[in-house]
Amino acid sequence: MSDPAKPPHLSDHGEHELPDDSYTTPTAKFLFGWTSKPWTSRLLLIVTVLISLILIGLEPLLEALSGEGHHFRHTYFDIDAITAFHAWWGFGSFTLVVLAGWPLGRLMRRREDYYDDEAEPAGEEPHA
Amino acid sequence: MSELISSINPGLILILAGILAGLVPMQRARQALTLTAPVIGLLLLLAAPRETDLATMSLMGFDMVLYRVDSLSFIFGLAFLIAAFINAVYSLHNDSQLEDSMALSYMGAAVAACFCGDFISLFVFWELTAVTSVFLIFLSGTNAAYKAGMRYLGLHVLSGVMLLFGAMLLYFDTGDLGIRQLELGNPGVLLIFLALGIKAGFPFLHTWLADAYPKATVTGTVILSAFTTKLAIYALARMFPGEQSLIWIGAIMTVYPVFFAVVENDLRKVLSFSLNNQLGFMVCAIGVGTPLALNGAAAHAFCHIMYKSLLFMSMGAVLYRTGTTKATELGGLYRTMPWTTVFCLIGAASISAFPLFSGFVSKSLTMSAVAGGGFLIPFLMLLFASAGVLEHSGIKIPYFAFFGHDSGKRPREAPFNMLLAMGAAAFICVGVGLPAFLPGFGFDWLYSIVPYADDPYTQGYEPYTADHILTQMQLLMLAIFAFVILQRIGAYPPEKRGIILDTDILWRKVGYGLARWSGSVWQKAGPALTGVFGGLSARAFTRLEAAFSPRGTLARGGLYNGMAVWTAVLLGLALVVAFFIR
Numbered sequence: 001m002s003d004p005a006k007p008p009h010l011s012d013h014g015e016h017e018l019p020d021d022s023y024t025t026p027t028a029k030f031l032f033g034w035t036s037k038p039w040t041s042r043l044l045l046i047v048t049v050l051i052s053l054i055l056i057g058l059e060p061l062l063e064a065l066s067g068e069g070h071h072f073r074h075t076y077f078d079i080d081a082i083t084a085f086h087a088w089w090g091f092g093s094f095t096l097v098v099l100a101g102w103p104l105g106r107l108m109r110r111r112e113d114y115y116d117d118e119a120e121p122a123g124e125e126p127h128a
Numbered sequence: 129m130s131e132l133i134s135s136i137n138p139g140l141i142l143i144l145a146g147i148l149a150g151l152v153p154m155q156r157a158r159q160a161l162t163l164t165a166p167v168i169g170l171l172l173l174l175a176a177p178r179e180t181d182l183a184t185m186s187l188m189g190f191d192m193v194l195y196r197v198d199s200l201s202f203i204f205g206l207a208f209l210i211a212a213f214i215n216a217v218y219s220l221h222n223d224s225q226l227e228d229s230m231a232l233s234y235m236g237a238a239v240a241a242c243f244c245g246d247f248i249s250l251f252v253f254w255e256l257t258a259v260t261s262v263f264l265i266f267l268s269g270t271n272a273a274y275k276a277g278m279r280y281l282g283l284h285v286l287s288g289v290m291l292l293f294g295a296m297l298l299y300f301d302t303g304d305l306g307i308r309q310l311e312l313g314n315p316g317v318l319l320i321f322l323a324l325g326i327k328a329g330f331p332f333l334h335t336w337l338a339d340a341y342p343k344a345t346v347t348g349t350v351i352l353s354a355f356t357t358k359l360a361i362y363a364l365a366r367m368f369p370g371e372q373s374l375i376w377i378g379a380i381m382t383v384y385p386v387f388f389a390v391v392e393n394d395l396r397k398v399l400s401f402s403l404n405n406q407l408g409f410m411v412c413a414i415g416v417g418t419p420l421a422l423n424g425a426a427a428h429a430f431c432h433i434m435y436k437s438l439l440f441m442s443m444g445a446v447l448y449r450t451g452t453t454k455a456t457e458l459g460g461l462y463r464t465m466p467w468t469t470v471f472c473l474i475g476a477a478s479i480s481a482f483p484l485f486s487g488f489v490s491k492s493l494t495m496s497a498v499a500g501g502g503f504l505i506p507f508l509m510l511l512f513a514s515a516g517v518l519e520h521s522g523i524k525i526p527y528f529a530f531f532g533h534d535s536g537k538r539p540r541e542a543p544f545n546m547l548l549a550m551g552a553a554a555f556i557c558v559g560v561g562l563p564a565f566l567p568g569f570g571f572d573w574l575y576s577i578v579p580y581a582d583d584p585y586t587q588g589y590e591p592y593t594a595d596h597i598l599t600q601m602q603l604l605m606l607a608i609f610a611f612v613i614l615q616r617i618g619a620y621p622p623e624k625r626g627i628i629l630d631t632d633i634l635w636r637k638v639g640y641g642l643a644r645w646s647g648s649v650w651q652k653a654g655p656a657l658t659g660v661f662g663g664l665s666a667r668a669f670t671r672l673e674a675a676f677s678p679r680g681t682l683a684r685g686g687l688y689n690g691m692a693v694w695t696a697v698l699l700g701l702a703l704v705v706a707f708f709i710r
Contacts, residue, residue, distance in 0.1 A: 019460060019534035028466035035462070035531050045616065048609040055602045062594065073595050076499035076507070086511070090603035093515035094610040101390040101621035109391060109626040115636055126451035126539065
């Protein structure tokens, strides 16, 4: 992985170093190189918070701009007339689904050889 | 001459090419067959006149309509033929006579079934899709694939038998075998409804989908994903538009796969659940049944065939290069497979319905139709499922395969033909989703080929309103925000190796266990019973087991997967007997 000359017991098993990028193609570095930088996670957080705030804030603004007697949003029910309803619903649904993964995983996950016929991996030899 | 040409069902061209491919050992010749057959099919379809019976036949006193094109079958046939061409490009590297032959026949059967005007010819092609497609599962060669294929075949042959039996009951009631809109309430119609339900992945009838698709070959899964289920959607739209129970069935179908997908480790299985969830949107729209809703279902089916193929193709490329699609074994593949990553992201954006991608323009139709019909709870369920789609197909698939924790795997980029096929599918995903800058461009083209293109609501429908874009972006961005937060605080459940139980445990554990238990009891008790009968039946059981059990003669092979052939033959015989006795 990292340094082929270094014996394995002296390596820190890659836990404290950046992934090996010696095989990364130039296209990949150009398009997605930013995703494996140490600051990526913080940057993503800041960007998503900013965009989310803008999207939520935009709705009352556009509603106010659309003038007396007019509505910016075309709503069908009472519940989706709530300001930024889609934002809350999206956030809530996503969180529910992900958090449900914990109990569901405990409840429904079994060893890979649970069914006698699934012990072998589905798939094939890699075509390198 | 032109009349003769316009009377050929395009599906038959593909089936013929499939038969030829089975006989031709040269790979180049088979490549030419797989590439040209869909093109010829497309030309035939585009040239065919609409709304008239182009090919009819009379058999045993039944009038059969073998080829009839109308606006509903047109969009499905078109999507199938485009998908057939893209699949041909994707599998160019494949040198398997049997796989080429079965894939072509399977795709041809699905295309042909779209243009059938009566139940008998529909049944023939319906069963043909089942018995040809199962080879795409068998051919991956593992024992798990063989057994999953058998379960798949069993359910699909059952679906065909129910379709035929229902159609016969209907025929004896009404004297009409033509495919038409049906009303639930008659036992025959109920059988047809359930037959379609098996193929469409209704709740509890869905297990074959996530069971068999991930075990098929690299190219097989891509091909399977496009045809069988969408054929069922087509049949539902043809026979049961406006059937209110479908609204709830569809809404439930969108929700539960989301929960399976979040805990599943095999990424191709995640995509299979996601496929089931997308079918729910279409089923729900068919249940609403207004022209706008049916347009939504058809447009969604078209877009879905493209972006789901694209996603399966990208995971197929990963499987081809690394030998696995398990999330626990993958990660960081963008480094050496950047183009596959780009195409996967386009598929992910399309299925999540980001503006400028195909899912946005087709899903909006369905959502507006469901909300406009006043179905509040289904509407909220579909919205919930939209966030769920983003979770498993929009984020989980690309994140765990190409980004996330680095697996240390550095495979080569996918073969060029795979990239080409993915590029073509990605082009359609983007092209269909663009705003209509010119008439006939972007989504306007899609809306012009939907079944009820002249419906005033559809003609006046504009997906790119500020309201639509803003609410959709709110839904998606806040869901992404939730992902970032949950990932940061460590609340995102880690991927673990293992399988997830589904309702098929009923027959895979309990049912099989019961059969084995009763078998062993019988084997012990049988000889102990005095008299000829006991001895004979025990011997018969042993013989039967020697032939038919998973360790038996037939399962061991010889003739190509003997068990499969014999199952098909026996079920066919039973069918013929049932047909004539009545």
